[in-house]
Amino acid sequence: MxxxxxxxxxxxxxxxxxxxxxxxxxxxxxxxxxxxxxxxxxxSGETVRRVPVAIVDQDNSTLSRQLVRWTGAHPGLAVAGVTTRPEQAQDWIWRGEAAGVMIIPSDFSRKILAGRQPEVEVGGLGAYPLLNKVVLNGLAEVVGTLSAGVELKRLGAATPSASQAEAQRQPVSVEVLPMFNVxxxxxxxxxxxxxxxxxxxxxxxxxxxxxxxxxxxxxxxxxxxxxxxxxxxxxxxxxxxxxxxxxxxxxxxxxxxxxxxxxxxxxxxxxxxxxxxxxxxxxxxxxxxxxxxxxxxxxxxxxxxxxxxxxxxxxxxxxxxxxxxxxxxxxxxxxxxxxxxxxxxxxxxxxxxxxxxxxxxxxxxxxxxxxxxxxxxxx
Known part of the structure; x- marks a missing residue:
C-alpha cells in the first residue's frame, strides 16, 4: 500500500x-x-494548382491555338500570356508573372501535317522546385495529349474503328490509383x-x-x-x-x-x-x-x-x-x-x-x- x-x-x-x-x-x-x-x-490546398505559364506561339495555327487552350484547361496550369517573342516571355518570368514557358515553333503544324515530329520547348523556374515540377509535368502532359490525339487520327484512318485505333496505340492500359495519400x-x-x-x-x-x-x-x-x-x-x-x-x-x-x-x-x-x-x-x-x-x-x-x-x-x-x-x-x-x-x-x-x-x-x-x-x- x-x-x-x-x-x-x-x-x-x-x-x-x-x-x-x-x-x-x-x-x-x-x-x-x-x-x-x-x-x-x-x-490546405494539398497540391499546387494554377501555376502561371507563358506561351510563345510562333506558329499561330489551329493546332498551336488548341495547345494553348488545353494548357489553360490543365488543373495545374494557368496561361499568363501568349506572345510571339521569347523575350517577352522571359520578361514575364523575371517579373514573377510566370513560372514557366512553352515555345511552339513556327513549323509546328507543318511538321505534324507532313508526318514529321515537331519539337516543343518547355522550361520552368528552377528557383521554386514545387512550381517547377508542376510546370514541367503539366506542359509535358498537355503536349502528350495533343500528340496522342494526332496519332489516334492517323491510326483511325487505317483502322475500322476508333476503339481499335486506341488499342493499337496503347495495347496495355494503365490506371493510376493512389492507395493511401488519395x-x-x-x-x-x-x-x-x-x-x-x-x-x-x-x-x-x-x-x-x-x-x-x-x-x-x-x-x-x-x-x-x-x-x-x-x-x-x-x-x-x-x-x-x-x-x-x-x-x-x-x-x-x-x-x-x-x-x-x-x-x-x-x-x-x-x-x-x-x-x-x-x-x-x-x-x-x-x-x-x-x-x-x-x-x-x-x-x-x-x-x-x-x-x-x-x-x-x-x-x-x-x-x-x-x-x-x-x-x-x-x-x-x-x-x-x-x-x-x-x-x-x-x-x-x-x-x-x-x-x-x-x-x-x-x-x-x-x-x-x-x-x-x-x-x-x-x-
Missing part, C-alpha cells in the same frame, strides 16, 4: 505542477491545439509524420521547464524512490497519450488526412511511444539546472531530428553512422510506425522493427532515468 500511495502521490504532484505552470501547460497542451490548426493552413497532397504526406515529432519535442521542452525550475529553486518535489518515479512516469505518459488522442482522433479527421488504417496497432504504438518519450523526458529533465536550458538546447534540434527520421529526407541518403544513430531517437521509429499503422493499415507484426526499437529505448531510458532519480534527494 505504501508503494501505491507513493505512486499516486507522485501522480498528483505531477499534475499539480503541470497545471500550475503556465509555460509548461502551454507546451504540453495549448501548443498542440494551436499547431493543429495553423501549421496545416499553408498546405489526394496526393503535400499536407497529407508531411503533417501526419511531423505531428509525431511535435509531440516529442513539445513534451521534452515542457518537462525541461518543470525540472529546470525545480533545480534552480532547490525544491525537487519527489521522493527518491522507485514508486515516486513510476507515478511521475505514468502522469507524464498520459500527457503524450492525450496529445496523441487529440491529433489522431480529432485533427486528422478535421483536416481529412489519411487515418484509421489499423486503430488497434496505432493504440499499442501510442502507449509504447508515450512511455518512451516520458522516460526520455524525465531522464533529460534531471540534467537541467535552469528553466531556460531546455529551450536553448532543444528548439534547434527539431529540424535535424525530422531529417533523421527518414520522412522529409530518405534515410538511405544519410551517412552510414547517422543511419544507425537515428534509431536512438523515439521519433524515428514512431514516425515510421504511425504512418504504417494509422495510414496504411499495417499490423503490429509489420511494424515489429519499430516496436522493438521503441521497447528497447523505453527500457534504456527508464533504467538511466531511475538511476539518476534515486541519486537525487528530495529538497
Amino acid at each position: 505504501k508503494t501505491l500511495d507513493a505512486a499516486l502521490q507522485a501522480w498528483g504532484q505531477t499534475w499539480r505542477a503541470i497545471l500550475g505552470d503556465k509555460a509548461a501547460l502551454l507546451l504540453f497542451f495549448i501548443s498542440g491545439i494551436i499547431y493543429s490548426f495553423f501549421y496545416p493552413l499553408p498546405y 489526394r496526393e497532397g503535400y499536407a497529407s504526406y508531411i503533417v501526419p509524420g511531423v505531428v509525431v515529432l511535435l509531440m516529442q519535442q513539445t513534451f521534452l521542452l515542457g518537462i525541461g521547464l518543470l525540472f529546470g525550475s525545480w533545480a534552480s529553486e532547490g525544491r525537487f518535489p519527489y521522493a527518491p524512490r522507485t514508486a515516486a518515479y513510476a507515478g511521475a512516469l505514468a502522469a507524464f505518459s498520459l500527457v503524450v497519450v492525450l496529445n496523441a488522442a487529440w491529433f489522431f482522433g480529432f485533427v486528422f479527421w478535421f483536416q481529412d488526412y489519411p487515418r484509421g488504417g489499423n486503430p488497434g496497432a496505432s493504440l499499442a504504438l501510442t502507449l509504447l511511444y508515450s512511455v518512451c518519450v516520458a522516460a526520455l523526458g524525465i531522464w533529460m529533465g534531471l540534467f537541467f539546472r535552469t528553466r531556460e536550458r531546455s529551450v536553448q538546447l532543444l528548439v534547434a534540434s527539431s529540424m535535424p531530428i525530422l531529417f533523421l527520421a527518414g520522412l522529409a529526407w530518405p534515410a538511405s541518403a544519410l551517412p552510414l553512422p547517422l543511419q544507425g544513430l537515428r534509431w536512438l531517437l523515439p521519433s524515428t521509429a514512431a514516425i515510421q510506425g504511425f504512418i504504417a499503422t494509422n495510414q496504411m493499415g499495417a499490423s503490429l507484426a509489420e511494424v515489429g522493427q519499430e516496436m522493438l526499437a521503441l521497447a528497447a529505448l523505453t527500457i534504456a531510458f527508464i533504467a538511466l532515468g531511475l538511476r539518476k532519480w534515486r541519486r537525487r534527494p528530495k529538497c
Whole structure:
C-alpha cells in the first residue's frame, strides 16, 4: 500500500505542477491545439494548382491555338500570356508573372501535317522546385495529349474503328490509383509524420521547464524512490497519450488526412511511444539546472531530428553512422510506425522493427532515468 500511495502521490504532484505552470501547460497542451490548426493552413490546398505559364506561339495555327487552350484547361496550369517573342516571355518570368514557358515553333503544324515530329520547348523556374515540377509535368502532359490525339487520327484512318485505333496505340492500359495519400497532397504526406515529432519535442521542452525550475529553486518535489518515479512516469505518459488522442482522433479527421488504417496497432504504438518519450523526458529533465536550458538546447534540434527520421529526407541518403544513430531517437521509429499503422493499415507484426526499437529505448531510458532519480534527494 505504501508503494501505491507513493505512486499516486507522485501522480498528483505531477499534475499539480503541470497545471500550475503556465509555460509548461502551454507546451504540453495549448501548443498542440494551436499547431493543429495553423501549421496545416499553408498546405490546405494539398497540391499546387494554377501555376502561371507563358506561351510563345510562333506558329499561330489551329493546332498551336488548341495547345494553348488545353494548357489553360490543365488543373495545374494557368496561361499568363501568349506572345510571339521569347523575350517577352522571359520578361514575364523575371517579373514573377510566370513560372514557366512553352515555345511552339513556327513549323509546328507543318511538321505534324507532313508526318514529321515537331519539337516543343518547355522550361520552368528552377528557383521554386514545387512550381517547377508542376510546370514541367503539366506542359509535358498537355503536349502528350495533343500528340496522342494526332496519332489516334492517323491510326483511325487505317483502322475500322476508333476503339481499335486506341488499342493499337496503347495495347496495355494503365490506371493510376493512389492507395493511401488519395489526394496526393503535400499536407497529407508531411503533417501526419511531423505531428509525431511535435509531440516529442513539445513534451521534452515542457518537462525541461518543470525540472529546470525545480533545480534552480532547490525544491525537487519527489521522493527518491522507485514508486515516486513510476507515478511521475505514468502522469507524464498520459500527457503524450492525450496529445496523441487529440491529433489522431480529432485533427486528422478535421483536416481529412489519411487515418484509421489499423486503430488497434496505432493504440499499442501510442502507449509504447508515450512511455518512451516520458522516460526520455524525465531522464533529460534531471540534467537541467535552469528553466531556460531546455529551450536553448532543444528548439534547434527539431529540424535535424525530422531529417533523421527518414520522412522529409530518405534515410538511405544519410551517412552510414547517422543511419544507425537515428534509431536512438523515439521519433524515428514512431514516425515510421504511425504512418504504417494509422495510414496504411499495417499490423503490429509489420511494424515489429519499430516496436522493438521503441521497447528497447523505453527500457534504456527508464533504467538511466531511475538511476539518476534515486541519486537525487528530495529538497
